[in-house]
Amino acid sequence: MERNGRKITKIFIIINILLSLGMLYLIYSEHQTLEKQKKEKETLTNQYKVLLDDDSISEKEIEEINHKIQELQNIDETIKEKKETVFKLAQELEQKIKKKETKYKIAYLTFDDGPYYNTYKVLNILKKNKVKATFFTTNVNGTYCYDNKKYECHKLYQEYAKANHTIANHTYTHGWNRGLYSSASSFINAIKKQEDLIKKYTGITTNIARFPGGSGTPKAQGGTSRFNAMVAELRKNGYGWVDWTAQDGDGGSLSNVKTGWKNFTGSINENIEVVLFHDYHWVTTNILPDVIKYLQDRNYIILPLFYESVMINK
Ligand SMILES: [Zn+2]
Known part of the structure; x- marks a missing residue:
């Protein structure tokens, strides 16, 4: 029984670590997407500035761009949050390493x-x-x-x-x-x-x-x-x-x-x-x-x- 229990704990720990690693990977790839969106936001903002000086652009077009900028507005905050999640997982991994619950370092x-x-x-x-x-x-x-x-x-x-x-x-x-x-x-x-x-x-x-x-x-x-x-x-x-x-x-x-x-x-x-x-x-x-x-x-x-x-x- 005890051996089985230990085996289950071990499997649980391995699954836990794999999940952590999988998440780390996911978060990093998501990071890349966010970076792209961030760049898009910069480009749009610059375009917007140009449009404001251009009388031939319709109000509707300006509105559309404004809307897009608003959609992307929270990107910086999202990146910060994602980073915090990665570091929280890394902190958990450090604790597991300290307790010798994982083969990872x-x-x-x-x-x-x-x-x-x-x-x-x-x-x-x-x-x-x-x-x-x-x-x-x-x-x-x-x-x-x-x-x-x-x-x-x-x-x-x-x-x-x-x-x-x-x-x-x-x-x-x-x-x-x-x-x-x-x-x-x-x-x-x-x-x-x-x-x-x-x-x-x-x-x-x-x-x-x-x-x-x-x-x-x-x-x-x-x-x-x-x-x-x-x-x-x-x-x-x-x-x-x-x-x-x-x-x-x-x-x-x-x-x-x-x-x-x-x-x-x-x-x-x-x-x-x-x-x-x-x-x-x-x-x-x-x-x-x-x-x-x-x-x-x-x-x-x-x-x-x-x-x-x-x-x-x-
Ligand atoms: Zn130095």
């Missing part, structure tokens, strides 16, 4: 220090593999990305948002060795400045932060009490923060693919991983398709970070 891929001219490559690989990630952004690369002035960095914020990746805050200056951590207020100012930048280019208010250099850097520079003051400021401003549990070492002096791959595979040992990468590193863009395959082959579900995740310190 979660990997949160995170990319620091962008936007950068290499970011396009990262975005393309993620898109090709239908994977959502988290980008810890900073203004350290300025208006134009790096060397060639071909890509305007700020445009990339819209690319992150359009693809429904999580946009997170890595401070405006990234100046961990230029006074960023000299006081709690200097730190929070750099957070708020980056928050404004993200909001300006995407309309999104982020609530996830990462300390440049990781939380060990402000702790080492100003001691625990100053670090705690910074965390208190983050909390006061509605933020959670996160370090990482795995990495390929691209923040250091990584110079070849073999070492990057060895670092990455050697660092994967938790059931919920937050993997640190940098948009700018050629080794990372080189191994990223294999990274995704490696994780998925080992039952990791790759998700974008969200405030309620157990991995976010609050």
Whole structure:
């Protein structure tokens, strides 16, 4: 009897997980449709503006367009709701993983220090593999990305948002060795400045932060009490923060693919991983398709970070 009971529980859990996964997939595909509708709304709104200036257009035609705009008006709110549903399911999955009720695991891929001219490559690989990630952004690369002035960095914020990746805050200056951590207020100012930048280019208010250099850097520079003051400021401003549990070492002096791959595979040992990468590193863009395959082959579900995740310190 007991064995049967256990078997039934197991089957129930498996069905539960499959339903969750099925829902995640459905929600993501629905997301794509909503994105299309959103674009349609923008086009219609622009057309409407033109029509208002054109006397030859009949009132009836204007009315029709007005009606269409109204139909699409709630799209933004719907997208927000759908995202919340996905994150709620992900939260449930985290709990199941913690209780060891599932063979599935979660990997949160995170990319620091962008936007950068290499970011396009990262975005393309993620898109090709239908994977959502988290980008810890900073203004350290300025208006134009790096060397060639071909890509305007700020445009990339819209690319992150359009693809429904999580946009997170890595401070405006990234100046961990230029006074960023000299006081709690200097730190929070750099957070708020980056928050404004993200909001300006995407309309999104982020609530996830990462300390440049990781939380060990402000702790080492100003001691625990100053670090705690910074965390208190983050909390006061509605933020959670996160370090990482795995990495390929691209923040250091990584110079070849073999070492990057060895670092990455050697660092994967938790059931919920937050993997640190940098948009700018050629080794990372080189191994990223294999990274995704490696994780998925080992039952990791790759998700974008969200405030309620157990991995976010609050
Ligand atoms: Zn960084």
